[in-house]
Amino acid sequence: MSFKIFDSFCGIGRWAKRDIITPSTVDEVVAQLDRFGISRALVYSNRIRQLSQADECNQTLVEMINNNERLIPAFSLALNPYEADNGVDSCFGLMRDAKARALWINSPFASKKLTHSLRRWQLGEWLDRCSKAKLPVLLYAEGLPPDNIDTLCREFPDLKVILTSVMYSGDSFLYPLLRAHPNLYVSLGHMYIPAGNPELFVRHHGYKRLIFGSGLPDFSPGGMITHVMYADISDTAKSAIFSDNLATLLNEVEL
């Protein structure tokens, strides 16, 4: 049986520290999607990893996507402390126009350089709006203290949070978080590959909270595909992980 694949963790465009063997342009990334049979991808601008101006990154993201229906925009948090609402209205307007379906609230590959708090005092307007719009937020977990994740979920219980880049050794903090916070989801990308998974995850948490992700362009999707395809789980579970779970989340968005 073949499955549609919807990638939750994919970057497009150039960034400063790119290695020459890593694809970067939209065409190169789309060619990778084709090669691996990935039908759609939730994409962010690679420039954001250098903590560049988020609003400009969002603008160039839309330009790069250029109405390609396979690429779904995930904007980056564009805080504006000089506006009373911290930049929320402006960004949500742009997201609505661009048909964005998710929001990164820290930068991929830069979580150790968190430049803002994830607490209500800093992000309250943003995350209340995301909760109301059912807009999922993406959170890059590698290097992020698990307490930050717990606090975020406690302060915003209706917020859908998709964790990316959870280490294969992260179950010690991930499982209690998943038990405590029903709106927490986990992307496979780029290294959530504990041995015995995804069977173990499905046994403990069901199959509706695990989401396919690759980490393109830095990380190739092949291993993630076989991680699911060789798993001893039902076709329903595989389909859910490969695409249905993410599609369901994104279809609920009401910007």
Place this chain on the structure above:
Amino acid sequence: MSYTLKEMGQRGVPITTFPVIDAHAHFDFNENNEAGIADRLRRMDRTGIAWTIVSTGLSLGAEFKRGNDRAAALVELHPDRFGAYCHVSGNYPDIAPAEIERCFASGLFKGLKLYQTDVDFDDPRFDGIWEVVRKLRIPVLAHTWGDNLTNFDKAARTCPGIPFLAGHAGSAFAYRKYIDAALRTPNLYLDLSYSREHTNMIETMVTAVGANRVVWGSDVATFSMEHQIGKVLFADLTDDVKKQILYSNSAEIFNLKFADFTN
């Protein structure tokens, strides 16, 4: 119906065209029971991994004899599915050479496993180990990481003609270090076990050093063997090259015969 290796990965069907060899794996406490071993074998069968060579966490933690005995016991239970690495350390030069000799006298061990323990592999503390390696002509797998091969390649050059496998080649995206080390060390092999799957990295390594010096290992049960095999199945390489990486290179290194396997 015959599939390409990529199609086998896409369909989740076991690789049956040749016996896949996992050259870098572990076997530990929570699997060391009937159910754990059965689960490991089931997973191997679902992917088509015919034979796996293991070391244990006990040995990594310097309990060499107990750890190596645990690996040996697994081989005794399933000699057609598992081989064992004898794991020692240069931090214990007084006992390491004798432990290697003890292990290999049993006939159950196929290679030597070393970990990075803040001692460079060409440190005099390893001299006794390399002496035994040369005497018994034992393949060596060492944990290496990122920019720091801890002179594993230098140690390899003191044992010409004996395969030295640099574990986690390309880790932290330092693939050029590994390629450079392999180009100056004819008996250095690049072991692919690594949690990340950097785009185009395997292809780059194969182009630079040749397919005959790239070897597949999963590092299970640190992480998913099913993920690790996909890195090769989907690589932009011919099926002949993938077969070398998944089977024939390791078959030569560990002197394994096809007829030994039943798939």
